[in-house]
Amino acid sequence: MRTPPTVTELTARVAETARSVEVMWRAGFIPFPRVDEGLRSLVLTRKYGPLAGAVRIAARRNPMDIGLVDELGPLTFSQLDQQSNALARAWSERGVGLGSSVAVLCRDHRGLVLTMLAAGKLGAALLLMNTGFARPQLTDVAKREKVQVLVYDEEFTDLLGDIEGVDRYLAWTETAGADRDVTTLDELIAGTDDSAPPAPEKPGGLILLTSGTTGTPKGAPRPKISPLHSAQFLDRIPLRVGEATYMGAPLFHGTGISQFILSLALGCTVVLRRRFDPEEALRGVEKYKCTALVLVPTMLQRIIDLGPEVIGRYDTSSIRIIFLAGSALPPDVGNRATEIFGPVIHNLYGSTEVAVATVATPEDWAMAPGTVGRPPVGCRVALYDEQGNRITEPNVTGRVFVGSGLAFEGYTDGRHKEMIDGLLSSGDVGHFDENGLLFIDGRDDEMIVSGGENVYPIEVENLLVEHPEIHEAAVIGVPDQEFGQRLKAFVVKAPGSELDADAVRAFVKQNLARYKVPRDVEFLDELPRNATGKLLRNKLG
Incomplete structure (x- = not known):
């Protein structure tokens, strides 16, 4: 039986709601003084979900504004609304509706977007499948989620044969x-007729998938539809x-879909490309x-690797925000980007399960390169030791737990993540510095014990990429008869480098314990990564 909230808890909720409204008003999300428009937006979002609701709102307010641009050209908000009406x-007519499961395996283009909109207008559950998954993973996921409709790009036909x-x-041929x-x-x-279909009894919701780096990807539902949850992003990201918005991150990933929905809700033009190309991004x-x-x-x-000559060909002065998430941002990369584009780095920390945890603003990054910042409105982050005791001292590493209005409520297979004090485990370990800024030290299952000392590989990785002759680096633990485990580094050298293993070890020895x-250094042409750039440590050894 759920315990009624205390007066203190109710007061905190009211204050949080008031702050969320203020954040949304500042961003232009709430069209003051047109309170009627604000209420209408709330109704549409509740009816159709955040994405379909956002497009319906934009189509009503600014029907001829460009909502989407892809390789085929622009689409106005009105066209997005009408074409998704027809698809819905x-x-x-083919039996898709409330409770149906629609899976989509597409790159970023209008077909993917229209599928998402139509599913929202029907109350169907939308499953976003990762274009980097293998055939067995896609087959297992489709069976587990009881998929009834499958929308895909022609290039993926063979992956879906089972x-x-x-x-x-x-969606794309x-x-x-x-x-x-x-x-x-x-x-x-x-x-098909493109007039608006009847609203569903309730929105169908969105199912994101975990990365699947350790087996079959798990489904993480996103049933929450309150516009107030947008404040979690807008509080620290000034959209x-x-x-x-130029969308480089794929829409099947939490990074991409969150910013895509938010951009459309703000009536922004979203520029998509089916494949990311760094120079094409600058051109866009x-x-x-x-x-x-x-x-x-x-x-x-x-983008940084294009070099100053290529980057300088394009006018990027309009950029106020470079939004990053999905994997750790090395301090060196963030610092170099700041030198090129100015103070625009917004580094989000979250996961498929917890959604938003913290965001580092450009000011946070300047103070402490490598930080993931502070929790925005509506989020809480706390650290706990292995016994479940709260850690409050700065610079003490502990397990990261997060409370967020967008956090999931359990995987679709019935499993859940560990919870303490109402907060959800992120699976990471980290620490706060003296200024209350959070740093992620690694995954809680990546820590190695070498000769009795605890070591988190990410610290060594971040140092290695600061070396002028190292392009990328990954560090893992491998078995060692004498010390239990030892570190092994995988290094991608910069073009023309003659760096050897001794030089790599000497560089680390000069800067760390x-x-x-x-003890081992192996040179690779490239590091194994998935479609969102996440390092596949299980492919290293």
Whole structure:
């Protein structure tokens, strides 16, 4: 039986709600003094969910404004609304509706967006599948989530060959006019009435998948639809109404989908490309005067690696925000980006399960490069030791636990993450500094004990990438008969470098304790990463 909230808890909730409203008003989310428009927005979001509701709101307010740009050109908010109406009606005629499960395996383009919108208008659950998954993973996920409708790009046809008993639709085709057995979304839309369908009894919700680096990806539902949860981002990330966002991060990832929904809700133009290209991103920023650039850290690394001559060809002065999440941002990469683009780094820490935990603003980053910042409004972060005791001292590492209005309520297979004091485990360990800024020291299962000393590989990795001749680095623990475990470094050298293993070890020894020096060093052409740039440590050994 749930315990009623205390007076103190109720007071805190009221204060938090008031602050959330103020944050949203400052961003232009609440059109003061048109309170009626604000209430209408709340109603539409509650009816259709955050994405379909956002487009309906934008189509009502600014129907001819550009909502989306992809390789095929621009779409206005009105076109997005009407075309998704037609798709929703076509699927409704085929039995898709409240409680149906729609899976989508697409790169970033209008077909993916229209699928998301149509699912919201039908009250269907939308499952965003990772384009980097292997065939067995996709098959297992589709079976577990009881997928009924499968929307995909033609290039992924072979990956989906083992999925049976589903209705299939093509969102993107490579060869125009080819004979196909699968209906395209364009064909459904072209032959269907585009007036608004009846609102569903309730929104269907969104299911994100974990990275799947240790087996079959788990499903993490996102049922929360309150617009007030947008304040968790807007409190520390200054997105504003009517601007433009360049979306480099894939939409199937929590980083991409969160900023995509928020940008559309603010009536911003969102620029998508099916594949990330660093120079194309700069070209898009210049052409559409993008104020926000949404990336995972490896994408920012690729932009920086273009060099000053190439970067200087493009006018990037419109950028106010480089939003990063999905994996750790090395201090060296963030600092170099700041030198090039100015104080624009916004480094978010979260996960598929906990959603938002903290955000580092440019001011935070300048104070402490490498930090993931502070919790925004509506979020709480606390550290606990192995016995579950709260850690309050600065610079003491502990397990990270997060409370967020956007946090999930358990995996779709019934499992859950550990909870303490109402907070959810992120699976990471970290520490706060004297200024209350959070640093992530690594995964709680990545710590190694070497000769009785605790070592977190991320500290060594961050140091290695500061070396001018090291492009990328990863560090893991490997078995050692004498010390139990020892560190092994995997290094990608910069072009033209003649760096050897002794030089790598000497560099670490000059800057860190002796027990943090990797005894083994292996040079690679590239590090194994998934589609969102997350390092696949299980591929190293």
